Structures are given as C-alpha cells and as structure tokens.
Amino acid sequence: MPNLKLDRIDRKILALLQENGRQPNNELADQVGLSPSPCLRRVKALEEAGVISRYVALVDPASVDLPVNIFVSVGLDRQIEERIDAFEAAVMERPEVLECYLMSGDADYLLRVVVPDLASYERFLKEHLTRIPGVAGIRSSFALKQVRYRTALPLGHLPG
Template identity: 45%
Template sequence: MTNSAKLQLDAIDLKLLSLLQADARIANIALAEQVGLSPSPCSRRVKLLESAGVVEAYRAILSRTAVGLSLTVFSGIRVERHSHENADSFVKAVLAMPEVVACHLVSGDHDFLLEVVVPDMATYESSVLRRLLALPAIRDIRTSFAMRSYKANGPLPLREGSRW
C-alpha cells in the first residue's frame, strides 16, 4: 500500500497533478510558475507526490492506429465458479497478455471487463480469444468492439477540497 491515502492534497498539489497529467514532460521551472511556487519547493512537492504513490508513473500515450493497433475490444468475462483460485488463475493469465491493456473486476452481468487492443479481428480471434477460451475458469465471454473512440486515456477529474 502506498502512502497516498495519508497524504492530504491541497490546491497546489491538485494544480500540480492536473498540469502533470496534461504534460508530464513540463519543465520544473514552468510548472513552478504555473502553480505560484519557486522551483525548489515545486520540485520537492512533485517528489513527495511521487514517493507517496499519488503519481504512479510517467509514460507516453501512443496513437493506437499509428502503431498498428486499430481495433479496441471490450470483453466481459464470467468465471465458472466464484472462487479465489479461479479469479487468481484468470487474473494471472490476463496479466501475461500484452494485448490486454486494462482488466477490471466488475459488478453486474460479468465478473471481469477487459480492454484489448489488436491490429484486427483475425488477430483478436487467433491470439487473444483462443487463449481466453483455453482458460478453465472461464464460463462465458461477451465481446463488443469499439467503432470509434471519442475519449480514451483521459486525465482524472481532480477537485479541490474533495477526495471523492
């Protein structure tokens, strides 16, 4: 567990986080100017947010189409029996699939919801779907395909004075 649950985020922290979500490569001097701090205290605050686990990582967000991953698939998975062993074996298998970019334990008709990115339908069927169907814990798979994405990888909606 990280220390983020214990860290009280103030208005400056939230502004820093919003700016970093928009541009993680922003120079510390520009970041400091935008939040009204000098560079040293700004840098210390960012390092504190990182060490507390509030900032988990920095990464580039790539164009899926530009790198040849033009099909986004959402797969609702139901496991055979609700047991820790089935769930654990399923999660372990899914974490080993690089095509699965998100996996959520959900309520409702499915137990898990996966977001999968692949070049095309044939790759999804021959690569991901076959591996999923081979897992003994899986009872049912319901698949939907994104026809167009209007918002993906969006920043988190941060609010001052509230941790939601």
C-alpha cells in the same frame, strides 16, 4: 502509503502533470506560483506518497497498427479463489489486454483488448482467452468510434 493532505497547489501540480508529464520543473513552478525548489519538493512528496505512481508516454494506437478496440465481458464457471487467481494471472501475461476489471453484475470481468485486426482477435480468443481454466462465457463488443479518451483524473471533487 502516507496520508498526504493535498492543497490547492498540489492539485494544480497534479492537473498540469497529467496533461504534460514532461513539463520542465521551472515551467511547472511558474504555472503554480512557486519557485523551482519548493515545486520540486512537492512533486517528490507526491511521488513518494504514491499519488503520482509513474510517468508514461501515450502512443496513438492507429499509428502503431492497433486500431481495433474490443471490450470483452468474461464470465467464470465459479467465483472461487483458484479460478479468479488463474484468470487474473493469465490476462496479466497477455499484451493485448490493456485493462482488466473484476466486476459486479452480469460479467465477472471486463477487459479492454487492442489488436491490429479481427483475425488477431480471433487468435487471441481461440489460443488464449478460451483456454483459461474456468472461463464459461465471453461476450465481445467492438468499439466503432472513440468519442472520448482521457487519462487525466478529474480532481475538482478534492477539498480546498
């Protein structure tokens, strides 16, 4: 990825696109104080540099019957390359797993899983997660209420 120096206008473009990725270029240009052509060039440069990796639609989980959000801590029996690779490959195949992080501390991995109900989570555990080679321990924490959810990264720390 090329080393792209972000200025004030680039940061403003990123902030606005994180809030509304479907914003028309002419509106975006107006909000950042550019004409449409230079604004579009900047957006393309941000995409080509990998700063903007993709555009997505955020779907409300409850509206598609996925109200249960579980954070799952997973411990492996050994932290060796073959166990790590097998675990990561297995969770990549599971659509219920929205996020997976290799962790430091007590757990080896932290997963965020969404399912329609507790029975679905039980099936996911029994039929998939517990069958991954090397899984030695699983601790599940059920989210009772979503207090805050954001996808926009905070950009205030960037210079300029």
